[in-house]
Amino acid sequence: MNKPINSHQQDKNKKFEHQVDNNEIPFCNILGVNIAAINMSWLLDYLEKNIRDLNGNLLSGEYICVSNVHTTIMSYESKEYRSIQNNGLMAIPDGGPLSTIGHMRGHCEMKRTTGPSLMKELFNRSVKYGYRHYFYGSTLETLEKMKKRLEVEYPGIQVVGMYSPPFRSLTDEENDTVVKIINGTKPDIIWVGLGAPKQEMWMAEHRRRVRGLMIGVGAGFDYFAGNIERAPMWMQNCNLEWLYRLIQDPKRLFRRYMRTNIKFLWLALLRGK
Template sequence: MGNGYKRKVKKSLIPTCNIMGVNIAAINMEWLVEYLEKNIADIKGDYICVSNVHTTVTSYEDVSYCEVQNGGLMAIPDGGPLSTVGRKRGYKNMARTTGPSLMGEIFSISAKNRYRHYFYGSKEETLKLLEKKLKKKYPGIQIVGMYSPPFRLLTEEEDKAAIDRINEAKPDFVWIGLGAPKQEKWMAAHQGKIDGLMLGVGAGFDYFAENIKRAPMWMQKSNLEWVYRLMQDPKRLFKRYWSTNTKFIWNAMIRRK
């Protein structure tokens, strides 16, 4: 991304399916967790995008954001429709890998692997709740720092101080909860500057702080989690879902972009 970052592991080893210009990782959760366990020491400084229909359609319409999605280590298929399209295009083992589910998988092996976690984003009260809930649910988890940035652009001095705080904490995983597209742009701008693997997980902080509930497992497995989220926040999400879902169906499924 123009910051001199040199990747230690080969992206060519990660299978991808190009959907509307975005190279979505053609993987499943088992593959991803094994990959992260094996390579975490070599992928610090890089970032993972947790991609869905909304981010994919946004990338299709915004070249610079598409470059951000493709510029990290990988873009994983958080949205069920992405993995569905991938399987139809021949990637039989491709399956949905959601941000919250990935967080849970990593948290559950953190004590054993001595992983260190840093959380950047969300509100101060959410971070406090998050820390409390995680320590209760995952005994031995190491939370080495949390920061709720102001809802504005940081000055150059403030940004440098934030980077220094993160790096001084020596995290393995740096979870970014700023929401799309802000979190992906933030990770791309900090690629090679942060000494930890950055993962943009959107509402993941709220899920684990138990501010909001995830859909029942049958809805998750049926690619209907978006319906559950829509019922929780109809005013904010209806227009987005109507617009992006129709564009995705037309371009990815009908036109095979």
């Protein structure tokens, strides 16, 4: 990804250089967003090799954006948000159309890597690798339901903390307290479920402040709490999960899908941006 690194940072921490090396993480630029041209196997292998280095370093606190058509269009329309997407560790292709465009542009191994699927894969590996999880976002009720389900479905999983922020901006003092609480639990992964663009903005603001790898997963908390269901696997495999979500919540999603999907097709597919 495009990540400026000054000489002071390089001298201070040579060990961290591989995490921001553009040559290590392949990407496909779509509407100005550097979408990681990867698949789930590649991503899991990368995290397995590097997640401990991220958290054992004074400069830990990187973030991963889980990007789809909606966030890519928002990034195209907002220079600030586009910078947030591009300055994280990587922006993974949650949306099927992103991986399809990637294939068309020569990235044959690029496949859809959804937030909930990544959560499931890392939960499955948690006991083996000793991953420690912190959950930031959603409601207290959803967090508690999710924790109970995770402890049943993934015996031995370490949920080291949860925080449901108020529906307002935190004061500086409150924010400092939250950072201390999160860091005090020594998490490996901080799952952020605030919805786009709020979660990406929060992660960018807390980059290098929290000691753990932040991953913004949108509605991922609701899936694992049992509040909403994922699409059947055949729909996921056919890139039709958006349709399943639209059927579940047409009032909220219809207008968004109409605007962003049509604009994406026009700009990315027909104009090649």
